[in-house]
Amino acid sequence: MSKKSTAPVAGVTDAENNIANKEVEGLSQGQIVRRRFFRHKGAVISMISLAFIIVLAFTAVGFDFSFFGIQVKTPGWWLWTWTDIPQEVQNGGQPTLSLVPEWLGGAGVTLGLHPFGQDEIGRDTFAVVMRGTQQSIVIMLIVGVIATAIGTVIGAVSGYYRGWVDAVLMRLTDMVIVIPLIVIGAVLGRAVGGLGAAFLAVIIGLFTWTGLARLVRAEVLSLREREFVDAARVAGASDRRIIFKHILPNAIGVIIVNTTLLMAAAILLETGLSFLGFGVQPPDTSLGVIISQNQAAFATRPWLFWWPGAFIIAIALCINFIGDGLRDAFDPRQKRMPTARALTKPKAAAPTAG
């Protein structure tokens, strides 16, 4: 890669080239990608926001997951949990969060007892929304991990071996891809939704790897013809070693970018399914369940509806932006436009240096 960028490109002035080269001089691929990623402001802001949301959701009300009998439970720092029914509904359940300072005529910057309000039986909306956010994030992560693992392996094997292995695996992929995601999700959710969010996520992950498998296969098909693969083979590397140590690290850009997009799709899929009643089942909750339960109350208790929606959008938006930043960072053709000032600087410095 670094060789490619040092070769002079027709139509690009020396000054531009020097700047482009100086940026990547003596850096490893990982360092270049990291630098480019941190230059994408939207992606960095999104990453910080997402980290904040995750920390908030998992510490505020503590988490409680059971998966095949293993139960993990931690306490949270917030006053209520999502199952608490604290006291009678105060002030119609209005949110007590206020961001307008007193000297502007507001109630002062305060959280109050129920910052996001209460629902009709008095449960704290903040606690419920935090629980929903946890569920959605856990589902998103599990789906991402499982779908990425399956998609990468199937795509790599199919692209590397070609022939009948490829034909069989790709027909299998076609078979799954024909079924719309929401349809397969609803059918599976109908069957296993009651078994808990984590189990639902595993099942969804088993059916969402197809897009990634196709992309990885295409990438591997072209990578396997490259010299470094021949070199590895001549040196006596096994097929497994070639696939996992030589080919896949070169396809990491495609994999990472699509994993982020997949996770953004997974969170929308999960909330959609829960909304339809085929996802997470009450009494447990998720962001989709909260909206589904409260859509009729929009006129009287809009906060029950705004907050879960805002968290879905915030998470999906952050992940989409991170994905965009990663795509830019991994794209070898991507070059930053040198500013006019940066272009004139090397010219001015040239006489002293040369």
Add this chain to the structure above:
Amino acid sequence: MASFVIRRLIASVFVLLAATFLMYNLVAFSDDPLEDLRLSNAPNKEQLIEARIKLLRLDVIPPLRYFLWLGDVLRGDFGVSVQGRDVNVLLQQALGSTIQLVTIATIVAIILGLIVGITTALRQYSGYDYSVTFISFLFFSLPVFWVAVLLKQFVAIGFNDFLEDDPQLPVWLIAVLTILGGLLWASIIPGNLRRKTITFAVAAGATASMLVIMNLIDWFTYPGLSIIGVAIIGLGSAVGFTALITGLKNRRALYASLAVAGLGIVLYFPFQYGISYSITEWWMLAALAALTIAVSMGIGWFMGGVDKGPVMRVAAFTGFITAGAIALDRFMMVWDDYASSGRIRGRPIATIGSSTPNLEGSLWVQGVDIYTHLLLPTMAIILISFATYTRYSRASLLEVMNQDYIRTARAKGLAERTVVVRHAFRNALIPIATIVAFDIGGIVGGAVITETVFGWTGMGQLFINGLRAVDPNPVMAFFVVVGGLAILFNLIADLVYASLDPRIRVS
């Protein structure tokens, strides 16, 4: 080519068979189909269970029952639902209603997405580009059911409240729209600061005066374009399409399209107060649209001179838009009758359903009724799919604009319009065409949530209700159509790609 298509079709049939087998068993095993009867207190419970087992052949285990089902389907029979209704009939109704819902939304989303995507690509790294990028990311992070509730609240209920008594746009809204209109045009049209300021002023002035006039003539109570609006739209589209497709220097194209627009204006009164009353069926309107395009192309052919193709195209586009404006005006003329009719009672924008029951009236009134029901679901679908098209067309055009042949085209002195429209845009359309073909295959099955929130009894309802009742027959009818369409359009996407791009060979 033929052998490729045949091989792909055979492979697709097997894929579809395997997928239906998988689906059938997943649905059949998803829960107990007799649950509601087992829990019921009916005295003849046993008989009811017996009857249902017989009706749905529940005594056969699902993997084998699939083959019974397959045998029936191959004979064209999708079986009966739990309630004993013929699934073929259900499917037909559902498919018709879903196609009505998604067609307009898809077309509008594609056109809007293309326009926005192309303008952002041409103004890369501008404020306009960044805002559109942010907005499109926001749109495809939106859950459709959430948007639907907001649309119901603010567009339907809010707008109906607004219409209730003497609707007048408030001053602050006019001010905001004026500034937005000015900014939009100033960011799209190129030029230095001075030209941008002029563009801003002209666009803002036009927006403001239009809104003020709308207020003055009580437009929201008695909407309409009148002959003046039709003339502005017709002549404007004549000049606009000419500038875009052939350039204003091509006088033949300009005169031909102006002639078409003029013809439309002349026919305005005869149509509105004569011909339109004898149009009673939808196919007549479609035939009229086809006739309009044919006549416009004829005018283009006569006035085209040596290079007839582009002139005919410009004339056809102009004719279509002008005729569309006249038809729109005709629909608006019955708006007041519609809104104040006994069935509607002044709250025209509907939040659920696909039509007002027992509404009587001419084709034009029915058209307005369809419009008021389609408005919200269409907006929801557009909001979400438009973002994807914007991103794709922007990326595709940027890719093409960096190619060497674009540099060559510029170097030989072609105008920027020719470079963009003729050399870049057409090549950028190739990947977009395949994505669009692929997407169309998925839209029928993709509107499940939208249909549910808006109470639209289409394919989504067929699927959801079938799944809730653990009834494989309607679910499978839905899936055969959706899966078949997906496979078919996948194949079409490949063929379109091969036929548009000579570098790709099908083998």
